[in-house]
Amino acid sequence: MDIRVTDLAKEFGGARALRGVSLHIRSGELMALLGPSGSGKTTLLRIIAGLERAERGSVFFGETDATRLSVQQRHVGFVFQHYALFRHMTVADNIAYGLRVRRRSERPSRAAISARVEELLALMQLEGYGGRHPAQLSGGQKQRVALARALAVDPRVLLLDEPFGALDAKVRKDLRAWLRQIHAQTGHTTVFVTHDQDEALELADRVAILNHGRIEQVGAPDEIHAQPASAFVASFVGDAARVPVRVRGGKVVFGEEVLEAPGAAMADGDGWLWLRPYDLRLAGEGDADAAGGPAGQLGGVIVGVRRTANGRRVEVRLHGLDVIVEADAPAGLSCGEGGQVTLAVLGGRVFPENS
Amino acid sequence: MSDLEPQRQRVYTPDSVVTEAPWARAAIIAFAAAFLALFLLLPLGLIFHEALSKGFDAYWQALTDPDAVSAIRLTLLVAAIAVPLNLVFGVAASWAIAKFDFPGKSFLITLVDLPFSVSPVVAGLVYVLLFGAQGLLGPWLQEHNIQIVFALPGIVLATVFVTFPFVARELIPLMQEQGTADEEAALTLGASGLRAFLTVTLPNIRWALLYGVLLCNARAMGEFGAVSVVSGHIRGLTNTMPLHVEILYNEYNFVAAFAVASLLAILALVTLIGKTILEWRYGEAISGRH
Numbered sequence: 001m002d003i004r005v006t007d008l009a010k011e012f013g014g015a016r017a018l019r020g021v022s023l024h025i026r027s028g029e030l031m032a033l034l035g036p037s038g039s040g041k042t043t044l045l046r047i048i049a050g051l052e053r054a055e056r057g058s059v060f061f062g063e064t065d066a067t068r069l070s071v072q073q074r075h076v077g078f079v080f081q082h083y084a085l086f087r088h089m090t091v092a093d094n095i096a097y098g099l100r101v102r103r104r105s106e107r108p109s110r111a112a113i114s115a116r117v118e119e120l121l122a123l124m125q126l127e128g129y130g131g132r133h134p135a136q137l138s139g140g141q142k143q144r145v146a147l148a149r150a151l152a153v154d155p156r157v158l159l160l161d162e163p164f165g166a167l168d169a170k171v172r173k174d175l176r177a178w179l180r181q182i183h184a185q186t187g188h189t190t191v192f193v194t195h196d197q198d199e200a201l202e203l204a205d206r207v208a209i210l211n212h213g214r215i216e217q218v219g220a221p222d223e224i225h226a227q228p229a230s231a232f233v234a235s236f237v238g239d240a241a242r243v244p245v246r247v248r249g250g251k252v253v254f255g256e257e258v259l260e261a262p263g264a265a266m267a268d269g270d271g272w273l274w275l276r277p278y279d280l281r282l283a284g285e286g287d288a289d290a291a292g293g294p295a296g297q298l299g300g301v302i303v304g305v306r307r308t309a310n311g312r313r314v315e316v317r318l319h320g321l322d323v324i325v326e327a328d329a330p331a332g333l334s335c336g337e338g339g340q341v342t343l344a345v346l347g348g349r350v351f352p353e354n355s
Numbered sequence: 356m357s358d359l360e361p362q363r364q365r366v367y368t369p370d371s372v373v374t375e376a377p378w379a380r381a382a383i384i385a386f387a388a389a390f391l392a393l394f395l396l397l398p399l400g401l402i403f404h405e406a407l408s409k410g411f412d413a414y415w416q417a418l419t420d421p422d423a424v425s426a427i428r429l430t431l432l433v434a435a436i437a438v439p440l441n442l443v444f445g446v447a448a449s450w451a452i453a454k455f456d457f458p459g460k461s462f463l464i465t466l467v468d469l470p471f472s473v474s475p476v477v478a479g480l481v482y483v484l485l486f487g488a489q490g491l492l493g494p495w496l497q498e499h500n501i502q503i504v505f506a507l508p509g510i511v512l513a514t515v516f517v518t519f520p521f522v523a524r525e526l527i528p529l530m531q532e533q534g535t536a537d538e539e540a541a542l543t544l545g546a547s548g549l550r551a552f553l554t555v556t557l558p559n560i561r562w563a564l565l566y567g568v569l570l571c572n573a574r575a576m577g578e579f580g581a582v583s584v585v586s587g588h589i590r591g592l593t594n595t596m597p598l599h600v601e602i603l604y605n606e607y608n609f610v611a612a613f614a615v616a617s618l619l620a621i622l623a624l625v626t627l628i629g630k631t632i633l634e635w636r637y638g639e640a641i642s643g644r645h
Contacts, residue, residue, distance in 0.1 A: 072542060078539070082536060097541070098546075101554070
């Protein structure tokens with residue numbers, strides 16, 4: 001079932017949480033709502049679920065106008081950040097809750113309910129945990145029970161609010177892969193909210209980036225990363241340094257240098273050049289491969305070398321400006337802090353100054 | 356002696372910087388214990404000693420005196436009405452305060468605490484001024500032959516007022532801590548509002564609720580000031596146990612006075628034991644820490 005929201009607006013005590021958000025979530029898609037805190041992503045999710053009412057705009061589930069439907073009538077599966085498991089019930093009773101509260105005419109038989117619970121426990125790799133109470137489970141297990149409980153009612157769509165937000169890094173990673181697998185198996189249209197870009201880019205089919213109650217960009221993870229639609233997206237997704245530049249006739253002018261940045265699709269004027277570490281290739285003065293990149297080159301001095309989980313990062317202060325950019329250090333980098341280097345510019349995006 | 360050399364002459368090494376020396380600890384504990392014994396345990400023991408000073412027969416006679424029986428009945432009846440009322444009011448007020456945002460919320464929280472800060476005598480007087488013969492609504496009530504002051508309704512009203520905060524005070528912090536996610540989860544799963552309340556909210560607060568009810572009940576049975584003003588002290592009719600104790604005492608009938616007082620003391624002990632068991636067994640569920 002696809003979800004369409006059009007022109008949603010919502011205020012909380014004068015603070016505008018959403019300012020006209022429209023979004024189409026395709027049937028069977030796994031979509032991430034990504035944004036900093038206060039961007040309105042959770043509000044959007046809660047409006048889709050029917051937990052909040054929008055002041056303006058509408059929500060469609062397929063052809064059904066769900067805007068005025070109550071949360072019970074919407075038949076969504078909702079997973080909360082802090083699980084919201086019913087602490088006085090066993091795991092099995094938690095999962096069965098949505099089936100047991102149905103009207104007698106729609107309620108499955110006792111045997112059918114316990115069969116469904118067993119099936120979900122198996123899907124969640126929680127066999128044998130049905131008799132436990134939530135307090136006896138780890139965070140990851142709790143979140144899987146919460147997901148099983150949401151799936152038990154066979155919801156039209158599955159909505160997850162920061163599903164891994166309260167878990168530690170290792171568990172997050174495992175659950176991520178596992179959610180992907182569950183989504184592939186069950187095929188529910190799934191929307192999840194996250195402030196973690198890795199999570200969004202790794203897990204989702206498409207990502208919607210929110211900022212200040214507006215959608216900045218919707219696209220596949222590769223597209224978001226490689227072709228950010230705005231300065232906000234460029235800065236929010238991935239590491240990026242910004243360099244003040246001027247644009248003249250489609251070329252980017254930085255001090256004495258003229259760069260042919262691929263993303264200079266803006267009118268002449270002042271702007272910012274956003275450079276990701278992989279947009280730059282670093283070579284020490286005199287190194288053999290100190291050749292210029294396709295877009296030009298920049299000179300600078302190394303001010304720091306950092307060890308990261310995946311390699312070494314070099315911080316370079318560009319000549320003539322108080323701007324520090326980051327680049328991945330090549331394996332045989334000969335100079336350390338204070339060394340003069342040349343940065344070959346391989347890519348980058350330019351956005352107007354006031355964007 | 357260099358700074359780096361260990362200070363060998365130190366006799367006492369505290370485990371923690373906030374721990375006192377043993378002698379200081381012993382002194383403080385002894386002082387507290389002596390204070391408790393003098394002002395709490397001794398009087399409690401004295402009640403039973405005085406009540407039984409003329410033998411068990413006299414004790415039993417004092418308790419089975421028709422006026423005493425009537426006072427015990429009235430006290431139980433008042434508690435049986437006031438406590439369930441405050442259970443409902445307390446849950447409703449806590450629910451509204453903890454789960455919703457609305458203008459005037461902090462004012463409502465202040466109102467809930469009002470009975471704690473107002474002298475019970477003042478509360479009683481307010482009801483007399485409102486419902487008494489010379490009161491604001493007095494003439495209307497007399498016309499319709501409704502007796503509130505110096506009768507059961509007045510005593511119940513005064514008791515409800517005085518004991519209102521007990522349930523709400525226990526529930527508000529717990530419900531605020533628990534938030535609304537559990538209820539929202541129940542609603543998304545298709546439960547109606549009432550169903551969510553009965554199957555999710557109520558079980559989440561049950562031990563704190565029981566705790567509040569226990570305290571509320573103890574106060575409802577023991578309340579003196581407010582009830583004294585509105586009751587009119589009609590023997591065998593509007594005297595509750597605390598009022599009956601006072602009357603007997605003023606008549607120098609010490610055995611009977613202490614006999615009835617011993618029942619109130621037993622109520623206090625039962626409440627304390629129940630409270631301790633609840634705190635010990637369900638302390639986390641009551642305070643909201645999980």
